[in-house]
Amino acid sequence: MKRAYKVVDVFTSRPLLGNPVAVVLDCEGLATENMQAIARWTNLSETTFVLPPSSASADYTLRIFTPRGELPFAGHPTLGSAHAMLEAGRVAPRQDGRLIQECKVGLIDVNVDKHSGKDTLAFNLPKAKFTALQTTDIVELERILGRKIAFDVAPAIVDVGAVWIVARLESSAAVLKLNPDMARLSALSLKLNVTGITLFGANDKDAGGIEVRTFAPAHGVDEDPVCGSGNGSVAAFHWERGLLGPNGGKYTATQGRCIGRNGLIDVTVSPQGQVSVGGDCVTCVEGIIAI
Numbered sequence: 001m002k003r004a005y006k007v008v009d010v011f012t013s014r015p016l017l018g019n020p021v022a023v024v025l026d027c028e029g030l031a032t033e034n035m036q037a038i039a040r041w042t043n044l045s046e047t048t049f050v051l052p053p054s055s056a057s058a059d060y061t062l063r064i065f066t067p068r069g070e071l072p073f074a075g076h077p078t079l080g081s082a083h084a085m086l087e088a089g090r091v092a093p094r095q096d097g098r099l100i101q102e103c104k105v106g107l108i109d110v111n112v113d114k115h116s117g118k119d120t121l122a123f124n125l126p127k128a129k130f131t132a133l134q135t136t137d138i139v140e141l142e143r144i145l146g147r148k149i150a151f152d153v154a155p156a157i158v159d160v161g162a163v164w165i166v167a168r169l170e171s172s173a174a175v176l177k178l179n180p181d182m183a184r185l186s187a188l189s190l191k192l193n194v195t196g197i198t199l200f201g202a203n204d205k206d207a208g209g210i211e212v213r214t215f216a217p218a219h220g221v222d223e224d225p226v227c228g229s230g231n232g233s234v235a236a237f238h239w240e241r242g243l244l245g246p247n248g249g250k251y252t253a254t255q256g257r258c259i260g261r262n263g264l265i266d267v268t269v270s271p272q273g274q275v276s277v278g279g280d281c282v283t284c285v286e287g288i289i290a291i
Helices: 032-042 075-087 135-145 172-176 182-192 228-240
Strands: 002-010 019-024 047-051 060-065 098-103 106-115 118-124 129-132 156-159 163-168 196-202 210-216 221-224 249-255 263-269 275-279 281-290
Touching: 002 075, 019 032, 019 075, 032 047, 032 060, 047 075, 060 075, 075 098, 075 106, 075 118, 075 228, 075 275, 075 281, 106 275, 135 182, 156 228, 163 228, 172 196, 172 210, 182 196, 182 210, 196 228, 210 228, 228 249, 228 263, 228 275
Parallel strands: 019 047, 060 098, 163 196, 210 249
Antiparallel strands: 002 019, 002 281, 047 060, 098 106, 106 118, 118 275, 129 156, 156 163, 196 210, 210 221, 249 263, 263 275
């Protein structure tokens, strides 16, 4: 069967500089094992499959796969798939400018902002759940990273559907210099049942911004170019650890420079702690996948 297929670059307005997601638009009747096989074949950090919604409140259902398994939620696939659906004319924003995506973590609001003739998308992050890291695991994490972690703000496991160890380093320069031991990180991820690790540090040349890097070797993705759920987890971490003011705030994160990308992520945290993660999307590939 032939199915419509797109590859969308997320968190960039210029092709080849963001994080690509493969989106298969016509997935009724496609078995789970076929979805996983396609995700292995694309070998992107995530591949998504669009299905009719089972909830009357949703516009569509999205299933999200890494090369090695299914995720209940992920950020850049949510934005890229919404972009693909809008571009293909399969959905239209509601009167309040929202799309509602159904996925395994539940219903996700995607806000569509029309600006200068294009759509800028942002998703509302699912409520984050925090788990403290044991001292022995922090020590192992430092061995994996080859450097100390900032202990003035304790690292944590942040579960938003995708599950990230989140830790702050002393600067963006420290983040950019990282060369983690992927085998040990994979072992720690499997031990803790997490997707991987997302690290951040303040940008030296941008008083309000941060540099982010995300690693998920246990899911077949040594470094995720620009990670929406990772950035959302970092924002939730900022809120929970008191790194933002009591009224929340806005900032821009950069990610991907170490692997030739230039992702820009717009983050907003409301006074109630609701995290919104957004950015530009651009389609790089359109065609048919014959499965």
